[in-house]
Amino acid sequence: MTTNEVIAKVKRLPAVSQAALKLVSLLDQPAVSNEDVVTVLKYDDVLTAKLLRACNSPYFGFEEKIFSVEQAVLILGHQQILHMVLSLAFGGAMSTTLPGYAIEARELWSHSVTTAVAAEQLAKNGLPMELEPPVAFTAGLLHDIGKLALNQVLDADAQSAIRSRIAQSQFPRNLAEREVLGTDHAEVGARLLETWRLPDEIVEAVANHHHPVSTPVPKLSAVIHVSNGLVHLIGSTLGWDCYAMTVDARANQALAVTPQKLESLMIEVHDSAKQVEHFMNLA
Ligand SMILES: [Fe+2]
Ligand SMILES: [Fe+2]
Secondary structure (H helix, E strand, O other): OOHHHHHHHOOOOOOOOHHHHHHHHHHHOOOOOHHHHHHHHOOOHHHHHHHHHHHOOOOOOOOOOOOOHHHHHHHHHHHHHHHHHHHHHHOOHHHOOEHHHOEOOOHHHHHHHHHHHHHHHHHHOOOOOOOOHHHHHHHHHHOOOHHHHHHHHOOHHHHHHHHHHHHHHOOOHHHHHHHHHOOOHHHHHHHHHHHOOOOHHHHHHHHOOOOOOOOOOOOHHHHHHHHHHHHHHOOOOEOEHHHHOOOOHHHHHHOOOOHHHHHHHHHHHHHOHHHHHHHHHHO
16 A cells, blocks of 8 residues: 555544644744734634633643733743644544554553653754754654554554564564555654645654664754654553664764763653643643
């Protein structure tokens, strides 16, 4: 099957807020004003209502109640608003069980949020390329979204063929999918993001998160690859994918992630547990 054939077979694609997608597409633009962000969000009443409820939650502990999107954007800033909007827009769909992947409810969401926090942290700590932390966060959050679609075409035969390739031939998960289905969750995820018109940099990162581009200049895919590996290392379970996970040493090298840096990153991500929990609760 080609990627397009798989997507055509998928019956239920996550219905994602257009306002959230528009907000992500703004990441591509050089200067985004508060007004731009407010204008985009105001199109979506449901998202706005959820956002205001989240802004007034005990997590933030603001003394004054936030009544409008204008106020929320002004007080919380673009980055925090993007985090919350993405969590509200994707958290529900990504919290379902995925039997084709042996993924329990909320496992994919937890894995994705932790990868997003790790990628953002990596971007903040300095990389040998220019990368905005919100872009890293978004790509991290959406890197495995193709699993939502591919899960729907994974019948029992395909599941057991993939499982035996991983168990007997030590295939990484994406290669086993490619052999059995003709495509993999990274490719399917990237096509979904393309349909949603998300920035090319994020589409590339999702497409290549299992075989990252590290030369001549490392790309965002290398950042997501390393973050994904780091999250598996700190023990975020994800079906039996964790047993088929390998990290490309060239990606670590290209990003100058030494064993010491990896260790401090793991501690930082671990310390962000409260933040991760907050995102999880928004779903
Ligand atoms: Fe993946
Ligand atoms: Fe992953």
